[in-house]
Amino acid sequence: MSKHFAFVVVPGHGHVNPTVPLVEKLVARGHRVTYLTAAELLPAAVAAGATPMERPWALPRPAQRGYPFAYSVKVLVARLRAAQEQAELVSPALVSRLGQDPPDAVCYDSMDVLGPLLAARLGVPMIALMPSWANNEHFDLHDLLVRGGLPDDSGLKEELGELRLTQARFRSANGLPGADAPALAYEPPSPLHLVFVPREFQIAGDTFDHRFRFLGPSLGSRAADRGWRPPADGSPVLFVSLGTAFNDRADFYAQCIEAFGGTRWHVVMAVGERVDLPPAPDNFAIAAYFPQPAVLDGATVFLSHTGMNSTLESLYYGVPLVSVPQMPEQVVNGGRVAELGLGRRLDPSAVTARSLRQTVEEVAADPGIRGNVTEFAARLRAVNGAVLGADALEELLR
Template identity: 50%
Template sequence: MTKHIAVVSMPAHGHVNPTLPLVRELVRRGHRVTYPIAEPFRSAVTGAGADFAELPEWERPRRPPGKIEFTPELMGIMADTVIAQTRRTLPELLARFERDRPDVVCYDGMMPAGPMLAALLDVPAVQLFTSFASNEHYALREELFPGLDAGVPELAGALERIRRFAGESGVSRPVGALFAPVAEELNLVFLPRRFQFAGDSFDDRFVFVGPSVEGREGADGWQPPAPGTRLLFISLGTAMNNRPEFFRLCLEAFGGTSWRVAMAIGDQVDRAGLGPIPANFEVRPYFPQPAVLGRATAFLTHSGMNSTMESLAAGVPMVSVPQMGEQSANARRVEELGLGRRLPAEPTADVLRETVDAVADDPSIKANLADMAKVIRDAGGAPAAADALERLLA
């Protein structure tokens, strides 16, 4: 039976991209998907077959160059940003879906508007984890703030403000937010259970389906190098990539080497300000990541979860240069599982080059990647997620 499914996601590529194969699979099965999100994501969601519903864009300050120090104070600021956005969007979501009621609301764990919408419409809610899931045995919060619990004033205050707003809006059910999620009857996790910290502690409410990249493999004008060429892909993602000094270090480390390098510098770094670009480099704001990873020999990455999962799905070894706490957790897990290495805090050009060379040539890493690729295939991807959702709705 055809169902109407609403997907409420955080407007960030690392949160949207993992959901698109699921959207595509649901539409292929005959369901109707409505995806309310900001205008820049219109083509992505309509390309997956969903109905686009425009929401206001998030107001994000321009980040200064350098790494982001993820402090409890920053958590409070993030919480206020989420509350402000929820106040803006919840009335629009209600107005939209009261006229066109969904059978279920699938929501990103960073979006409290999702469970609030489901509660106010009295429909089931399904939580989508695009990063590590949390339960009573493991919480991503502990990775970001080692040694601190949820009672720290900045964290407790952030969560209390979100829950107070939910109560003011007429929502009586528990609402999780930021890094204190509340488990639903069904929670879809877009990574394999083996990659999850404390993976065996999660019960049947959590379905680990792994990553999917179907529908995002387009080359978008990018021409891969000749077969047999060693290709290094360098990217710090789409959010925290204002690191001109790091990109200059990459030019120094790999310029004139046997590597062919595709380097994504984002939209905040001035290409001309990087200096002369070596002939073996192709530098763009962004590349079609799944297509490049499909040909890459190694990936120098910020270790965002979306990038990490896409690299594992392609079987590409990683050298991690995380920019924040969540990415540090991903990098640690990659190293623990023998899937890549993490750079020291202040690498030299020689260390950068030597680490990439070592990872690309390490037979144990290659074997571990091949094993993880099988784990990912067995997890089922988007079809397994759609199966779980249909079971719930049946």
């Protein structure tokens, strides 16, 4: 029987892209999907067959002043508080609109409070969509970040204590479970968590029970975008990208030009829309964005921020990574890549043109890394995450 799903997703390519193949699969099976995210990201959902619904999104953004962009505990706490306030502000209008054609379930981004709030007010089941690490009683990413990843931790205990109180009040006032959850637990307990990470990459992956379905990465129709072709002369391709959120790094891109200009590499460098660069060497192709799956399909090494979406897409295509993380979660991602022998992680505060060139060359020449990545890619490609996710949703609502 056809069901109606509401997807409530944090505006961001790394949050939207993993969900699109699942939406495509649900629509292909005859289900309906209403997709809520920021207006500029809705076209991807529409192309997947969803009905778009714009959600307001205006959270404080850390200033970009080089790593780690002042991404302190205070900034993180301020963003979480603002998300709560915004969810309470916009939810009545969204509930009214959704109430005219109620969903059978709300599938919500686990880093967002709006989805659980809408599910509670609509009286329907809620399913967590996890674009990055899953958390349970054995592994807590947020604790790991606080202990080792977030800079400027002065007043940490007080900040987190106050945040825990505001989260408890928010959840209690809105009838949400999890009022006693730790301060950085973004989402209340759900009967089903769809994790867009493979279990073998997830830290402590063997400790997660049946409530967690590890789907891994899916590309869906994005894999068909061939808006880029490898160089005709067969030069090895180095793909350079810091993603779409924290990419205002003209200094880093200049280091890449110094490191790889005039070398054997054909460098494809995505720089976003906020930087001005000098003329590039002949072996560089520079643009605001490139179709990432198409470039990775022809790349030898990916010099990356190691956002989770980019990390898993690189591994899906069998491309080893050199990590230059731009925020704390990416530090963890790059560390996991190195731990599994799938690439190397650099200290973003100590990167030089020389270290970039040396590390990329070492990773490209390392047969152990190449073998590990090839094997990992084969395992990822053997799993159809969109099918697994659609099966799990249908099973839950059957």
